[in-house]
Amino acid sequence: MSSVAKKILVASTNPGKIAELRAMLGSDVRWAGLAEFEGIGEIEEDGDTFAENARKKALGYAGATGLWTIADDSGLVIDALGGDPGVKSARFSGEKRKGEDRTLIDHRNIARVLELLKGVPEEKRTAKFVCRLCLAEPDGILLETEGTLQGLITEKEIGENGFGYDPIFFVPGLNKTVAQLTAEEKNAISHRGNAIRELKPLLDKLLCEII
Numbered sequence: 001m002s003s004v005a006k007k008i009l010v011a012s013t014n015p016g017k018i019a020e021l022r023a024m025l026g027s028d029v030r031w032a033g034l035a036e037f038e039g040i041g042e043i044e045e046d047g048d049t050f051a052e053n054a055r056k057k058a059l060g061y062a063g064a065t066g067l068w069t070i071a072d073d074s075g076l077v078i079d080a081l082g083g084d085p086g087v088k089s090a091r092f093s094g095e096k097r098k099g100e101d102r103t104l105i106d107h108r109n110i111a112r113v114l115e116l117l118k119g120v121p122e123e124k125r126t127a128k129f130v131c132r133l134c135l136a137e138p139d140g141i142l143l144e145t146e147g148t149l150q151g152l153i154t155e156k157e158i159g160e161n162g163f164g165y166d167p168i169f170f171v172p173g174l175n176k177t178v179a180q181l182t183a184e185e186k187n188a189i190s191h192r193g194n195a196i197r198e199l200k201p202l203l204d205k206l207l208c209e210i211i
């Protein structure tokens with residue numbers, strides 16, 4: 001490891017996401033967020049896959065800042081819906097309406113999923129959460145990992161924790177929905193936790209090689 005720690009940009013303005021990566025990937029890195037780069041603009045997530053979106057954001061922000069950049073894209077994939085909501089997870093029931101906050105949008109999205117799955121029996125309600133991570137430098141991709149969490153879509157919302165589709169995502173091994181888990185319990189099994197845990201040894205190796 002060189003004496004000056006490598007600076008890595010997290011392609012997010014969400015302080016929670018940056019803190020999570022810092023906590024899980026270690027302190028031998030100087031972590032930065034998009035908030036440090038005023039006027040940097042937003043890169044549209046218009047790819048057909050989680051991988052495409054993560055790559056586009058990582059390469060775009062790495063190019064704009066000259067920094068190594070980590071970007072993620074995640075969402076819910078439901079087998080009976082042909083993989084929907086997939087990359088459209090955040091906007092499955094339409095774009096944000098005036099005055100609407102994230103919780104309201106999440107409820108709308110959940111309502112749409114439950115409506116589409118009406119009458120679908122339990123054994124066909126299989127689904128997974130997917131998180132794709134990409135680390136890039138301005139010239140190209142350095143690392144990519146993917147984490148998943150398998151489960152079943154319930155028939156109604158259960159639990160108060162988490163966000164997004166957590167209240168309708170049942171984890172058979174725990175006999176609970178993700179919204180019934182604490183943040184620590186969720187992190188230990190989640191798609192995002194799994195993708196970050198897979199990235200950790202690869203990043204450590206890469207950082208050692210650039211002495």
Ligand code: IMP
Nearest residue numbers: 072073074075076089090163164165166
């Ligand atoms: P993002 O790529 O992390 O912004 O996630 C996109 C969308 O996928 C979110 O707005 C949620 O609807 C859904 N999603 C991603 N991860 C989770 C999760 O851990 N729980 C519930 N919903 C999720």
